[in-house]
Amino acid sequence: MGRVEGKVAFITGAARGQGRSHALRLAQEGADIIAIDVAEDIPSVTRFYPGATEADLAETVAQVEALDRRIVASKVDVRDYDALKGALDTGVAELGHVDIVSANAGIFLHSDKTHEVSDSDWDDVLDINLKGVWHTVKAAIPHLIAQGTGGSIVLTSSTAGIKGTPNVAPYTASKHGVVGLMKTLALELAEHNIRVNSIHPTGVATDMILNETTFKLFLPDEEHPTREQAAPVFQSTNALPVPWVEPIDISNALLFLASDEARYVTGLELKVDAGYTTK
Structure with missing residues (x-):
């Protein structure tokens, strides 16, 4: 038996990087996957790094299926709540339930002093990194409560969600906001045995950095x-x-929080930061 055998995981930003790694690691341990990704360029981001593609999302699907697990994947922007909810509902209808939520989708913009950040850059980062996380849990929580079997929600924050980070004010603000959302949800959902935690990586070896x-x-x-x-x-x-650390290092932390090994762990800021926040 795998550590999440028989569970279904809903993962945002699953086309590549940490999201793909999360999907594969959970699938290796027995989970089926509901995967979404915007799978296209975001104009404010492409001046820093290219966006994921539909081919990237298809590769995630192929790799999960190669592990003999089921996956339902959709091209969805986390800023579009109706589309996000629709994709999750479709996945739950096909796979039967959802037990694990990985709100992983995010972007990283930088190089400007806080007072020089444009409104459009600020809005893109906060809308994806914070509002998109809220949309993800907003869509998933009714399923988790209705099922009555508990669950695990893991929000991807950052070391920038713990300490200040110069020249990345929107990102830092968004990742601090994720922590506040996590702590609030941990209290709201405890009575349903739904655990909510956040992961705080240092730099991860993906296209983002x-x-x-x-x-x-x-x-x-x-x-x-x-x-x-x-x-x-x-x-x-x-x-x-x-x-920097590797995506698998974050996925292993997610696996622990998603598994019954962490059955009494909630409201935790789990740092996978190579000691970054202790310096």
């Missing part, structure tokens, strides 16, 4: 900084001697 514009945050004097140049600077921000 492994790009030239993010490297320039740490190496502003380099015209075209490389991954090799950036790694030592990233490492200097962590206590452990690593520049």
